[in-house]
Amino acid sequence: MPVVLPPGAGYLGKSRRRISASGLVTWERCPRQWHYRRRIGLNDATVPEMIIGLVVEDALCGLYMERFATDGKPTPAISSWVNFSRSQNGLDEITTSEQTFILGINSIKGWIEQVLPSLVEEVQRLLNQRWEANPWKASGRDISEVKDERIEALLRGGIQLQLEEVENCLNSGGGPHLELYRTSGDPFTIPAPCWDEEGVKPGERSNRATNSGFKTDGAPSAWEAWEIARPWVKDPRIAEPQRLFHPDGWAAGEMDLVHRWDGKIRICDMKASAGTSGYSAGLANQLRFYQWLWTITRDHSGRPDGGISGGELSGLEGWYLMGPHRKMIDLLDEETLATETTRWHNIHQQMTLSGLHPTHLAPADPAPWITHQPGGKAIAVEDEKAAKALTCGRCTAAAFCDESPEKTRAKALSSLTPPELGSTENLLQALVPKPPCTKISAIPRRLNVKGEVKGHWGPLSNHFGEAVRGAAIVVGNTSVVIEEMGADAFGEIPAGSELALLDVAPGLWRRMTRLYLDEHSDVKLASEVTDIEFTRLGLIPTKANLSGQVVSRGGHSGVNALGKPWSMSTCHIWDGESVVEVVAFGSAINRTFEGIKVGDRIRILSAELGWRDGVPQVRIDQRQTRIEVK
Ligand code: SF4
16 A cells, blocks of 8 residues: 655665565575575576466456446446456457346346456466566476466455455445545545546545445445445556555565455455465565554655544455465564564665675575465474475575575486586586686675765666666766665765775676665765775776576566666576576667576676676676677
């Protein structure tokens, strides 16, 4: 639920720097796993389950946003979400002559039965589209395994749980907000998105005042109960991030549903499963993280005026759609919440330090893998060591982590070994970098420079289109751009003519040397700094020659904070010791890069050195970088 945009909004809405509920859950599973997955972006091959949940949840939220016809008119049997989703891909709207008069709960159920086949079809269309666009699919898996019956069962689960809310609302006489709805429509400061109302951007006042369709008195109708019980969901029409952002910007959470009809608040998270896997262990932490963010953002100064807040937070629920099952999570009391806040803050501090130096990685500390009964009920662990090994066995980083159990690591390494090399030892031997390539761990990290800072330390747009501050450092005729590694990554530059810039990260962008500043950097008067080795501006290392085996592939595209489309294609290479992300942006995504597959051994010569949230990111220059694929 949006309150305001994040500080320095831009790509930071998806920052690897900010602690999120899913990042926290990964950290609790194993901090080292978090490092690989979140810090350096190493992912697993895509399996259908990774995309089913996202698309089914979008379909359900779109269904909850529906408004039925008023004034005695019938409602056409068309899902607004289906037509919205099709329009995003330039497809024609679907039409139908079927329609239903909404007279009671049963007619709402009848209308849903009419539109359900089109929801299933649209979910399948999106699943196929996303699957095809994915550059790295798990071998032996295909989206064709996902049958209509499975999608329908998940959708029916979400429909049943929401209809329980509507019936409870109806049976409770419409709840305490009925009169407000009847006077002027949705009364909340941040209203529940509805297809028949304008979308509301974060921080914007909704100005909702329409009560059309509501009765003036008497017992509530089913139409009214559907309207009142509609939860807050993420509005797909709004491009801005719709998360709860910590006022200081270091934490954020994106909730699925917020129910408010009964005068209290319940935060719910949907899961497209029955809740039997070990991943269900993270639900309580995830929802309690939302509890904390909810609590601290209630009196945020950026909240829009007007409307009501909805009351006290009274419950946290997991909605397992396959079943369906509702899992209730106890709220933390104030004292425990305060302790947890301190713990989360400490975790965030550890996150920012992980990977800053090649030997400083978050600790390898796997939690036991706990299986569950349907509905997310944990089954007791009998052998903790074996349960921890199960967590490692499912870990993206099992081959690269020196703390993974011997057997698990051997299995993961053997799956990376091409048959022609015969053994893991031969693979490791083949991966030893040969000149001019260096080890990934030898990428120059932090250095110190001194000189005169010229130009106002002010806004410029970096390669992600986000607003960062920048200026230049000058010595004689040599000038180098200095800029923040990300929005709000560094504070102010002190006044003074001769400054020392300490622990800054060297890099190159558009063939110009850059020095990146983040929270680990420092700027002092040069006269105050002694016993520190400085690098001359003309000798700043900015290029990397690397070699290794490709261990993951990925890609993203979107629209940046300035409204310009962007695209990036990524791979991770492993040199037998370390893993680094390699990125090609926009026109640098050439045919050679596009053709790179997991398992290829590649050499990348004269790549640009860049940084992403404190860790190196090697970038392809379309003219100067050479890629050799073996
Ligand atoms: S292999 Fe095990 S210890 Fe290593 S990162 Fe993965 S879960 Fe953690």
